[in-house]
Amino acid sequence: MSASPESIPAYPLDDEQALRLHDALAGLTPGQLQWVSGYAAGVAAANAGIDAPVAPAGHADSAEALTILYGSQTGNGEQIANQLAAAAGDKGFAVTLKSLADYKPANLKRESMVTFVVSTHGEGDPPDDAELFREFLLSTKAPRLESLNFSVLALGDTSYLNFCQTGREFDARLAELGAKRLLPIVECDVDYEDAANAWAGSLLDALPAVIGAGNAAPKLRAVELPAKHDKNRPFAAEVLTNQKITGGASTKDVRHIELSLEGSGLRYEPGDALAVLVENPPALVAQLIDALGFDGASNVDVRGSSRSLRDALSLDLEITSTNLGFLQAWGAISGDERLQALLDDRQELRRLIDTWQVIDVVREFPADTDAQTFVNALRKLTPRSYSIASSLAANPDEVHLTVAAVRYEAFGSEHWGAASTHLADRLEAGDSVKVYVEPNTRFRLPANDATDVIMVGPGTGVAPFRAFVEERAERGAAGRNWLIFGDRNFSSDFLYQLEWQRHLKEGRLDRLDVAFSRDQARKVYVQDRIRESAHELFEWLDNGAHLYVCGDAQHMAGDVDAALIDVISSQRNVGRDSAEAQLKELRRAGRYQRDVY
Amino acid sequence: MSTALSDVERIKAASRHLRGTLVESLRNPITGALADDDTQLSKFHGIYQQDDRDLRSERTRQKLEPAYSFMIRARVPGGICTPAQWLNMDDVATRHANGTIRLTTRQAFQLHGVVKTRLKQTIQEINRQMTDTLAACGDVNRNVMAPTHYDLSHVHRQVAEEARRLSAHLTPATSAYHEIWLDGEKLDDGEADVEPIYGDTYLPRKFKSAFVVPPQNDVDVFAQDLGFIAIVEDNELAGYNVTVGGGMGMSHGETATYPRLADVLGFCRPDDVLRVAEAVVTTQRDFGDRTNRKHARLKYTIDDRGVDWFRDQVVERSGVTLEAPRSFAFVGNGDVYGWQRDDAGRWHYTLFIQNGRVADTGERRLMTGLREIAKVLHGEFRLTPNQNLSISNLSDDSKALVDGMLGEFGIDNTSQATPLRLHSMACVAFPTCGLAMAESERYLPSLIDRLDAAMADAGLAGDAITIRMTGCPNGCARPYIAEIGLVGKGPGRYNLYLGAGFAGQRLGCLYRENANEEEIVAALSPLFSSYSVGRDVNEHFGDFLVRTGVVREVTAGRTFHAAAGDR
Numbered sequence A: 001m002s003a004s005p006e007s008i009p010a011y012p013l014d015d016e017q018a019l020r021l022h023d024a025l026a027g028l029t030p031g032q033l034q035w036v037s038g039y040a041a042g043v044a045a046a047n048a049g050i051d052a053p054v055a056p057a058g059h060a061d062s063a064e065a066l067t068i069l070y071g072s073q074t075g076n077g078e079q080i081a082n083q084l085a086a087a088a089g090d091k092g093f094a095v096t097l098k099s100l101a102d103y104k105p106a107n108l109k110r111e112s113m114v115t116f117v118v119s120t121h122g123e124g125d126p127p128d129d130a131e132l133f134r135e136f137l138l139s140t141k142a143p144r145l146e147s148l149n150f151s152v153l154a155l156g157d158t159s160y161l162n163f164c165q166t167g168r169e170f171d172a173r174l175a176e177l178g179a180k181r182l183l184p185i186v187e188c189d190v191d192y193e194d195a196a197n198a199w200a201g202s203l204l205d206a207l208p209a210v211i212g213a214g215n216a217a218p219k220l221r222a223v224e225l226p227a228k229h230d231k232n233r234p235f236a237a238e239v240l241t242n243q244k245i246t247g248g249a250s251t252k253d254v255r256h257i258e259l260s261l262e263g264s265g266l267r268y269e270p271g272d273a274l275a276v277l278v279e280n281p282p283a284l285v286a287q288l289i290d291a292l293g294f295d296g297a298s299n300v301d302v303r304g305s306s307r308s309l310r311d312a313l314s315l316d317l318e319i320t321s322t323n324l325g326f327l328q329a330w331g332a333i334s335g336d337e338r339l340q341a342l343l344d345d346r347q348e349l350r351r352l353i354d355t356w357q358v359i360d361v362v363r364e365f366p367a368d369t370d371a372q373t374f375v376n377a378l379r380k381l382t383p384r385s386y387s388i389a390s391s392l393a394a395n396p397d398e399v400h401l402t403v404a405a406v407r408y409e410a411f412g413s414e415h416w417g418a419a420s421t422h423l424a425d426r427l428e429a430g431d432s433v434k435v436y437v438e439p440n441t442r443f444r445l446p447a448n449d450a451t452d453v454i455m456v457g458p459g460t461g462v463a464p465f466r467a468f469v470e471e472r473a474e475r476g477a478a479g480r481n482w483l484i485f486g487d488r489n490f491s492s493d494f495l496y497q498l499e500w501q502r503h504l505k506e507g508r509l510d511r512l513d514v515a516f517s518r519d520q521a522r523k524v525y526v527q528d529r530i531r532e533s534a535h536e537l538f539e540w541l542d543n544g545a546h547l548y549v550c551g552d553a554q555h556m557a558g559d560v561d562a563a564l565i566d567v568i569s570s571q572r573n574v575g576r577d578s579a580e581a582q583l584k585e586l587r588r589a590g591r592y593q594r595d596v597y
Numbered sequence B: 001m002s003t004a005l006s007d008v009e010r011i012k013a014a015s016r017h018l019r020g021t022l023v024e025s026l027r028n029p030i031t032g033a034l035a036d037d038d039t040q041l042s043k044f045h046g047i048y049q050q051d052d053r054d055l056r057s058e059r060t061r062q063k064l065e066p067a068y069s070f071m072i073r074a075r076v077p078g079g080i081c082t083p084a085q086w087l088n089m090d091d092v093a094t095r096h097a098n099g100t101i102r103l104t105t106r107q108a109f110q111l112h113g114v115v116k117t118r119l120k121q122t123i124q125e126i127n128r129q130m131t132d133t134l135a136a137c138g139d140v141n142r143n144v145m146a147p148t149h150y151d152l153s154h155v156h157r158q159v160a161e162e163a164r165r166l167s168a169h170l171t172p173a174t175s176a177y178h179e180i181w182l183d184g185e186k187l188d189d190g191e192a193d194v195e196p197i198y199g200d201t202y203l204p205r206k207f208k209s210a211f212v213v214p215p216q217n218d219v220d221v222f223a224q225d226l227g228f229i230a231i232v233e234d235n236e237l238a239g240y241n242v243t244v245g246g247g248m249g250m251s252h253g254e255t256a257t258y259p260r261l262a263d264v265l266g267f268c269r270p271d272d273v274l275r276v277a278e279a280v281v282t283t284q285r286d287f288g289d290r291t292n293r294k295h296a297r298l299k300y301t302i303d304d305r306g307v308d309w310f311r312d313q314v315v316e317r318s319g320v321t322l323e324a325p326r327s328f329a330f331v332g333n334g335d336v337y338g339w340q341r342d343d344a345g346r347w348h349y350t351l352f353i354q355n356g357r358v359a360d361t362g363e364r365r366l367m368t369g370l371r372e373i374a375k376v377l378h379g380e381f382r383l384t385p386n387q388n389l390s391i392s393n394l395s396d397d398s399k400a401l402v403d404g405m406l407g408e409f410g411i412d413n414t415s416q417a418t419p420l421r422l423h424s425m426a427c428v429a430f431p432t433c434g435l436a437m438a439e440s441e442r443y444l445p446s447l448i449d450r451l452d453a454a455m456a457d458a459g460l461a462g463d464a465i466t467i468r469m470t471g472c473p474n475g476c477a478r479p480y481i482a483e484i485g486l487v488g489k490g491p492g493r494y495n496l497y498l499g500a501g502f503a504g505q506r507l508g509c510l511y512r513e514n515a516n517e518e519e520i521v522a523a524l525s526p527l528f529s530s531y532s533v534g535r536d537v538n539e540h541f542g543d544f545l546v547r548t549g550v551v552r553e554v555t556a557g558r559t560f561h562a563a564a565g566d567r
């Protein structure tokens, strides 16, 4: 906080203004500074006719409110929490009551007073609804909680060895994270009523000390200045979570990946992608070196710098896909006529590029060559893009991805995609991965929050829509949200099912249609749902809705396009050409946006 | 204590005779579950929402809802099932469920693992063979039990017939079942729904009834809300001793809940059965506690108001004068295995089915074998109250045929199992039962391996002791009336109850709390030894433990939780 105005780079004020501001702020207390920042935001908002960027909706009062969180398996704790909420409400406290399953643990750092009612089950295990919260709290992900006051009511049964284990864990860990214990933990046996009532009474007595009036300043986060991270200066983001989100029986392995952006200054908008710099699969690198009979430790020159062949193939060069340049070079190196013939046939060439990896080419068309010649033929390893699946407003300092691991059998051996398996198989929480943000200004939520949106996102195409829905909720956008999702099987491939259900229940998502292609004899896809809902879809569009499509470019995007043309032509009662033209017009007007890959 | 009606009462009242929003729930493609309220109503249609508990935490991490599927229970009054019904159940289980059939402790069928999108088709197919699922669960009279041993064939037939009649009489009248599952094919031709016996909110809680013919107490008549003990005089059925107020369910740590054995109310004539039964049901309907589901069973209504009060209600409502109970005696609550010939010369074979699970396992192709037998069978199947199966009513020729097939498919393991195993039962518990706290069906067989060894060491290899395990205190396998009762408390931990009567005539008493396998074996081994040397002639294990003071004699449900030394 001691930086002088001159030393701040990329500053929106000129020197004169900066100095005036510096003088005006001199000597103010942190509390006063916070008030001023809120005041300035309010002035700006009033001038621009937009909402002031105060704390996000739903948390507006968190500084003053009592948040009651319960973890309960058989309902005892839930009942106590309900009663406490009612009693606190009667006393005029603002209260938020939630099951731990519905609470985003990262929000803890925004709270000032949280009370926990949690039981213990299994053999000292948390109740189901507290499991993930507990995992977060006890993990290294848990933030410092200096500004939090808390109290814990633990439910248990003294006939178990680990009496009130979960409550005890919460209590100890919160204190360890710097939170202030408003009341000592109360541990209840199966006859919990009296102890619980007494505890609730003391809690209500103690509350005014921590959430009384005068503590109402909205908490604004300081605006960080964007630091520059790009391809050449990627940010090493810590992996917070790498979680498979397809069920056991799924034919696919899709990962939900959470990365920390803390300290990076990186910002993004819903619709942006994250570029990921990766390493090739070590097993593949070894196989390739082996197949060519090279020595991995031998040095090669890669565009002017010298490193071992193994490092070059791992970090610098593309080996999981081929391209025309490599194929032509290898054609020359190998002198193989069959390869030459394939190169001369456009269709074959296409197939080769789409489905062969470098190792397939060198195994199929062996050649006697040296490591440097081989390296020269390869392309530089390119970063891979992943649609960002989170809203920054809802997940401060984090970015989430939805990654389908590419693994397949070909030429009698297992094949891997470089980036997707790097993320899925070779990174765990605590590791880091190099990333930077790829803005995508052509895939943006409507500027007007009252506008409806229709989102078509089968498979991993659903990723940006997770960000959209989170963002619109944070903004309190009034427009309706309609998601059309599809995948193979309902029971294993309904990506983010629990989150969508919660969004629906809590009104953040207005409509969800799903198409699972392999659950019945007749295959159904998102385009079928679009056709089935032609009337409503058209109504939404007519009403000004924006339409978004994300995911597979090869088939889906075209199929959806065709379905949309059908919808327009049937609902408007016009011919194909006219319908096509109208869809184009929607595109042009920015009301039909696509992010397909 | 609150006097507000329990939430389930609200749901029933608003359900328009059990319709709720089931149709909408079935259509909702976003979840494999029903709407919360509908999960209560579906039970009345014989359908329980469950989820694979083995996968629960994994799926939460995967941001997927629990792996929901449904358990379907089909009613089989008296356990009597035709070969065609068996084949149908087998077919449905194979195509829509998890490929196994579960025979229950109340002589019914259960299928597990039916997903929501297949539910309707499955129910329709079950109904193809005049088996239905209505009232297999819910706050109504459940599957009516009748005995499955055969010495006096004409009395048994009469009693089984009476069980059927009672079942039909107490079946809910709502047309919701046909409307929702069978596409409105209104078999009762659209009469506006009136529930003449139950009323609009049905009973306060589940209700269970059974018939029994001494000397075998295979149905565990004292565990029933309503029981009829056949009194046979001069080889003819004279009438029944009516019993009321039995039940097993309780909750750990809540002494206001307890298992209770039924009281004998009096004697009635065969013609009076329906009237007496209806009076018992309507008394419970009107006086059962609708504010607290843990206190809503008939057993609490009777303990709260007294047996005499209850008898007066029944007499007044039925117009039947109950005579003094007649004498009877029970010898055991297990099944009689192997071939039996009844007094009419027909053959019956009772087959041991471990914990009621019909499945092919390695050499023992139980499911396949029973399917093949059903295809050629001139006779019937009887589901027993101990989760076993009888192949019944066979001629001499059929007997020979069935005998051959039992061998061919490796089905007949009755002779290999120890008497302990043959007298064992375990409830379903994990992974399907949402209430399970510990393993049961998947675990008891291996625990019995160890206890068999301990019994053999004590010289008891040939002795029958009843042993039952449940995964929670609800008591679905009636553990509190097994000589060794094991009731799950947490993963791998059980409360051990000892001293119950071999014929289900006395409750057990808590002997060890929260014991793991080692502790269970360590607790029982010395008792086996002292029993082996110290017992009287023909004295059962439970009786011995009570006589020698190892456990207190529990004389009433109310004193089940009392401290040692109390009565």
Ligand code: SRM
Pocket: B048, B050, B071, B073, B103, B104, B105, B106, B107, B108, B109, B110, B136, B142, B143, B206, B208, B220, B223, B246, B247, B248, B249, B250, B297, B356, B387, B426, B427, B428, B429, B432, B433, B434, B435, B474, B475, B476, B477, B478
């Ligand atoms: C299948 C069966 C056990 C078995 O291994 O065979 C069974 C299984 C279940 N019982 Fe039971 N009960 C079964 C006989 C019993 C019995 C024995 C009997 O009726 O003779 C009892 C004890 C007698 C009694 O009712 O008191 C019994 C007392 C309960 C209770 C406790 C009731 C109480 O008054 O406290 C529950 C829980 C409840 O109702 O709240 C329960 C609930 C359940 C449920 C449906 C769990 C649930 O509510 O979610 C279990 C389904 C498990 C699964 O995955 O299949 N089950 N249940 C039996 C089916 C009988 C039938 O065909 O209708």
Ligand SMILES: Cc1cc2nc3c(=O)[nH]c(=O)nc-3n(C[C@H](O)[C@H](O)[C@H](O)COP(=O)(O)OP(=O)(O)OC[C@H]3O[C@@H](n4cnc5c(N)ncnc54)[C@H](O)[C@@H]3O)c2cc1C
Pocket: A273, A320, A321, A322, A353, A354, A355, A356, A384, A385, A386, A387, A388, A402, A403, A404, A405, A406, A408, A410, A416, A417, A418, A419, A420, A421, A460, A461, A463, A595, A596, A597
């Ligand atoms: C804007 C944008 C957004 C994206 N968003 C996402 C997202 O949200 N989630 C996501 O998972 N992906 C997304 N992608 C795709 C992602 O960038 C990668 O392309 C993908 O993960 C594969 O990369 P990889 O490095 O694992 O595989 P690579 O190493 O690039 O590819 C492996 C090679 O294997 C071949 N191949 C793949 N499958 C088969 C098969 N079955 N048979 C034969 N050959 C095959 C292909 O020729 C490919 O060249 C997005 C792409 C773009 C451009």
Ligand SMILES: Cc1cc2nc3c(=O)[nH]c(=O)nc-3n(C[C@H](O)[C@H](O)[C@H](O)COP(=O)(O)O)c2cc1C
Pocket: A071, A072, A073, A074, A075, A076, A077, A078, A118, A119, A120, A121, A122, A123, A124, A125, A127, A155, A156, A157, A158, A160, A161, A162, A163, A164, A165, A189, A190, A192, B437, B489, B490, B491
């Ligand atoms: C299967 C099971 C396991 C339990 N294990 C423990 C335990 O290990 N330690 C403990 O203190 N209490 C244990 N309990 C007791 C519960 O914590 C207690 O019943 C509590 O009141 C439940 O509160 P809830 O209804 O809010 O979940 C267990 C309860 C059950 C049903």
Ligand code: SF4
Pocket: B427, B428, B429, B430, B433, B434, B435, B436, B437, B440, B470, B471, B472, B473, B474, B475, B476, B477
């Ligand atoms: S006794 Fe408990 S665990 Fe076993 S089936 Fe019944 S309810 Fe489930």
